[in-house]
Amino acid sequence: MARPKLVLIWLKRDLRISDHPAFTAAIQTKLPIYAFYLFEPDLLIQPDVDLRHVRFIKESLMSINQYLLSFRAIVHTHTCNAIDFFHQINERYEIQNLFSHQETGNSESYKRDRKVSAFCKDNGIIWKEFKPSYIMRGLKSGRMGWKDKWKSWMQEATSEPEWNLAKERNLFLRSAIPLNLNPEVKLVLNNKFPFKKNQLHNFQIGGLEESENTVASFLGSRYKKYSGCISKPEESRTHCSRLSPYLAFGAISAKQVYQRTYSTRTNLSYSGKKQLDRFLSRLAWRDHMIQKFESECRIEFENFNLAYDTVHHLRKENFIQAWQEGRTGYPLIDASMRCLLSTGYLNFRMRAMLVSFLTMILWQDWRWGVHFLARQFLDYEPGIHYFQFQMQASTVGNHQIRIYNPYKQIMDNDPNCYFIKQWIPELRKTSIPDIHTWGIESPGLFSTKIDYPQPIVDFKTSYNHARDIMFTYQSSPEVQKNLNKIRKMHIVDRRKQSFR
Ligand SMILES: Cc1cc2nc3c(=O)[nH]c(=O)nc-3n(C[C@H](O)[C@H](O)[C@H](O)COP(=O)(O)OP(=O)(O)OC[C@H]3O[C@@H](n4cnc5c(N)ncnc54)[C@H](O)[C@@H]3O)c2cc1C
DSSP: OOOOEEEEEEESSOOOSSSOHHHHHHHHHTSOEEEEEEEOHHHHTSTTOOHHHHHHHHHHHHHHHHHHGGGTOOEEEEESOHHHHHHHHHHHSEEEEEEEEOOOOOHHHHHHHHHHHHHHHHTTOEEEEEOSSSOOTTOOSOBTTHHHHHHHHHHSOOOOOOHHHHHHTTOBOOSOOOOOOOHHHHHHHHHHSOOOTTOSTTSOOOSHHHHHHHHHHHHHTGGGGHHHHTTOTTTHHHHSOOOHHHHHTTSSOHHHHHHHHHHHHHTSOHHHHHHHHHHHHHHHHHHHHHHHHHHOGGGGTSOSSGGGGGOOOOOOHHHHHHHHHTOSSOHHHHHHHHHHHHHSOOOHHHHHHHHHIIIIISOOOGGGTHHHHHHHOTTOOHHHHHHHHHHHTTOSSSSOOOOOOHHHHHHHHOTTOHHHHHHOGGGTTSOHHHHHTTTTSOOOHHHHTSSSOOOSSOHHHHHHHHHHHHHHHHTSHHHHHHHHHHHHHHOBOSSOOOOO
8 A cells, every 4th residue: 555645844943933944844845743752761871861851942942833834734743763763764655755954973973974874874754954053064175264164154144934735735744653672762762851841940941932031132232341341150141142042042043043143133322232242253153163073073982182192191099079069168169060060050260160170180081071971961963062162172273272260360350259149149148259279278266157168279380280281291292283183174364353
């Protein structure tokens, strides 16, 4: 018996309904459509996934489905590995097309995509993957002219699905296709990732409305103090865009953010424009970094510059545990970590400082912290995360060696210890000067009664140790030789400073 025809839309990190080429293309076929998101056990058990991500995805999908109701459309969810899913659907339907966005994910999602791609080839299914932003697949050469191309891409028209056509023709299958699944898998995952709405407090909430409110409030007024507050752990929470989880899971596309920012910028004064220009530069960095990872995903596991492979580290569980729990005895390090654990967010400077502290001051290999932080960042985006982590761990070789001084960071970014006192209740009654010099000055009688540790290592000794090794490495012929290759592949034209 002939199998009924079907077009598939596979949602991944593109959880939205506008500027969505996969929905657009599927609706244009005018064939029956099955839209779905897969909670894939093989991916969910990876060390970079946390309940916070699953919760955010579920909230996003709930929100999408609320919007789609009026178009008689729906995105179904299945707890199933992709390849099992496609096998089962293919038995019952003649799959005409598979549409999705092009994912720059971790090594597991890459392996999964290769399996799906082979399956599609074997079964004559055309899988069309759409670029999520200006990210080129298979790019192996240098990137001259990248900035101009990036700007042109951002200025192109967005892809708007004809939702009314989908509704008129009743294109979407509204009943979930029943699959034969191992019920135990679902049970195990539900236990690992129990979902109750609003279960986690203090976290940004997934969804189209929340994403829209975040853009609107940033471009309405929050941007005004963007540059001044970007490095400050407390103020950045209000004056940075806070769009990162929405961009990471695709509730809004980078192109949509770029175009809305650009149109707001047009009517602003010189100083307003300057604030938004800085923000736009970061949007470009985003794609710049994702492109690096797309071209060289081995950096999830390997040093970016392989000459650093010979650096010797001795794993110290007590150091790693103190760092993870926010009990290193360095107030700003610990406040940052505790804040991150509780809210899923930390600004750039404090993220960089946490990595520099783990890798330079505690002298631990970056690989011993990279997945832990991936789990904590609600906005975990593999393309940004692995490169940034290595940049802050100074294993690339072409950047200034980064060893942040946590004492100086307090003076620069939390001089009144507001952030520190908020996240380290043990220090609420400690005077500001005592916090500024915690562990440097010998503790007074009062300090010894506080249930907050003295520094786990001596800063100066650790700093000198790391500096000597890392500077020697950076100037070594081995690092420089690898650097030439890295530059050829990844460096964009330096002449152009602005990404606008
Ligand atoms: C070790 C480390 C790991 C990081 N991991 C991630 C990650 O997994 N996901 C993530 O989105 N960001 C990551 N960042 C970058 C940065 O810290 C966050 O993007 C930013 O703090 C998010 O806040 P925001 O949306 O308010 O940023 P804004 O300053 O408002 O910036 C707007 C957007 O630009 C992008 N962006 C901002 N800064 C950078 C940057 N330095 N590099 C690349 N893109 C940037 C983000 O998409 C961000 O949402 C990491 C930084 C470090 C040091």
